[in-house]
Amino acid sequence: MTPRQTALTPGSRAPKPRSGGTPDNPLAAELTRSLGPRKVLSNLSERRNYRYDAIQFGETPLAVVLPESTADVVTAVRAARAAGVPVVGRGAASGLSGGAAPAVPGLVISFTRMTRLEVFPERREARAQAGVVTLAVTEAVRPFGLMYPPDPASLRTSTIGGNLAENAGGPLCFKYGVTGDSVTGLQFVDAEGEVHELTRDAYDLAGLLVGSEGTLGLMTEASLRLAPPPRYTRTLRASFPEVGGCAEAVSRAIAAGAVPAKLEFMDGACVNAVEDYLALGLPRDAGAVLLVDTDGDDLATVEEELALVEASCREAGGTVRRAATGTEAAALWQARRSVSPALGRIRPQRMNEDIVVPRSALPQVVREIRALGDASGLPVVQFGHIGDGNLHPNILFDPRRESPEAVHALAHAIALVAIRHGGVLSGEHGIGSMKRPFMREAVDPVTLGALRDVKRALDPAGLLNPGKVLPDEEGDPHAHP
Numbered sequence: 001m002t003p004r005q006t007a008l009t010p011g012s013r014a015p016k017p018r019s020g021g022t023p024d025n026p027l028a029a030e031l032t033r034s035l036g037p038r039k040v041l042s043n044l045s046e047r048r049n050y051r052y053d054a055i056q057f058g059e060t061p062l063a064v065v066l067p068e069s070t071a072d073v074v075t076a077v078r079a080a081r082a083a084g085v086p087v088v089g090r091g092a093a094s095g096l097s098g099g100a101a102p103a104v105p106g107l108v109i110s111f112t113r114m115t116r117l118e119v120f121p122e123r124r125e126a127r128a129q130a131g132v133v134t135l136a137v138t139e140a141v142r143p144f145g146l147m148y149p150p151d152p153a154s155l156r157t158s159t160i161g162g163n164l165a166e167n168a169g170g171p172l173c174f175k176y177g178v179t180g181d182s183v184t185g186l187q188f189v190d191a192e193g194e195v196h197e198l199t200r201d202a203y204d205l206a207g208l209l210v211g212s213e214g215t216l217g218l219m220t221e222a223s224l225r226l227a228p229p230p231r232y233t234r235t236l237r238a239s240f241p242e243v244g245g246c247a248e249a250v251s252r253a254i255a256a257g258a259v260p261a262k263l264e265f266m267d268g269a270c271v272n273a274v275e276d277y278l279a280l281g282l283p284r285d286a287g288a289v290l291l292v293d294t295d296g297d298d299l300a301t302v303e304e305e306l307a308l309v310e311a312s313c314r315e316a317g318g319t320v321r322r323a324a325t326g327t328e329a330a331a332l333w334q335a336r337r338s339v340s341p342a343l344g345r346i347r348p349q350r351m352n353e354d355i356v357v358p359r360s361a362l363p364q365v366v367r368e369i370r371a372l373g374d375a376s377g378l379p380v381v382q383f384g385h386i387g388d389g390n391l392h393p394n395i396l397f398d399p400r401r402e403s404p405e406a407v408h409a410l411a412h413a414i415a416l417v418a419i420r421h422g423g424v425l426s427g428e429h430g431i432g433s434m435k436r437p438f439m440r441e442a443v444d445p446v447t448l449g450a451l452r453d454v455k456r457a458l459d460p461a462g463l464l465n466p467g468k469v470l471p472d473e474e475g476d477p478h479a480h481p
Helices: 026-035 044-050 070-083 134-144 160-166 205-209 243-255 268-278 299-315 326-337 339-344 359-376 404-420 436-442 445-458
Strands: 063-065 087-090 107-110 117-120 125-129 183-189 195-199 218-225 232-240 262-267 288-296 319-322 349-352 380-385 390-397
Touching: 026 063, 026 070, 044 063, 044 107, 063 070, 070 087, 070 107, 070 183, 070 218, 087 218, 117 134, 125 134, 125 160, 134 160, 160 218, 183 205, 195 205, 232 243, 232 299, 232 326, 243 262, 243 288, 243 299, 243 359, 262 268, 262 326, 268 288, 268 326, 268 339, 268 380, 288 299, 288 326, 299 319, 326 339, 349 404, 359 380, 359 390, 359 404, 390 404, 404 436
Parallel strands: 063 107, 087 107
Antiparallel strands: 117 125, 125 218, 183 195, 183 218, 232 288, 232 319, 262 288, 262 380, 349 390, 380 390
């Protein structure tokens, strides 16, 4: 399915509302009866607002539930199960793979009212409901001298539930890990409407659910590990004539033993987009820019690590500038966090890839992607968490002028580059529906069979976020049309 296209399901349409605004279907009536009208959206104009995420439109849901507690989620899931209706969980809809866009008409459970957040500084832990905005955790724990390490670029809007569903990362992921690395426990509602409390032991079912994109269960609460922030941080910016040199510098630095807190890159197109947007003083003539933070509690070690990175950048042909002040460092990281809105000024839509490749393959991969973009005639920019090999090639396009089929073909070609070099399709944005067609090439048939067995065990009726992640099995009665 191409980006920003409605997921068409032949013969299946959302019901027309009555004149009073209540959809003529028993599911909406049952949900309104059991949860009350305040927690149920049934008017067509309201339901239409819940058919998309940040990358793709899907089907208009039959009803939307706004739960305020896990008990509300249980009620909604049981009602949908009784009606044989699919269920899609939704946070802030900032996802970039179509994961929250319903593939078929069904029930959307939007967690934005589940915002309880508790901090337990004595055990360096927080407990957050699914609708808590990521930044709210960071701000809540700061007065206790603690930090929540996962920091996705969308942290001002994305929710903990969405971060869990996609196993979101961020610039700090190289040193501090992705969302799943900070989860100590989970509460989730299964496909039958039963509530489970999980810890990270035995079979680690919590670890299985994190990153499952709502296809195995609905995560309603999480216990999150906190950490004391480092005492010292140092920042540098390195500029390179071409993007491959930037990747070579990263490989050299890590091979030398450096473990920076942040290793982020932007190619020349990204740099110029941000400069057009904010005029932060980035080098417009650079083929790529690398942004680096080293941190720790021992200043000598922090400086030594930064020196290792600096030397690696110079050896790879880079020009290095250290941030002299905290304000200068903050401006550099503002540039990185502003990539998405800056790109939106170039084309109205984009397909955001999220491949991960071995660090040893980084120079070759970024060069191959650059060549693919040049050959396609479509604007392609690259940025991402290059320290752990997580690249975000973005294809920018205007559907009024450029073919969605050509965009999708280019995305497929980029995915094949990752696979060919021993990489995977997603690091933190998920497979969703956007990369679902590529899964047969990325995962061998035996492994796909094992994944389908897990899906059937936890969701035997196939009602949890259908049409996502796994390609359909021929003859599967629950297959998405």
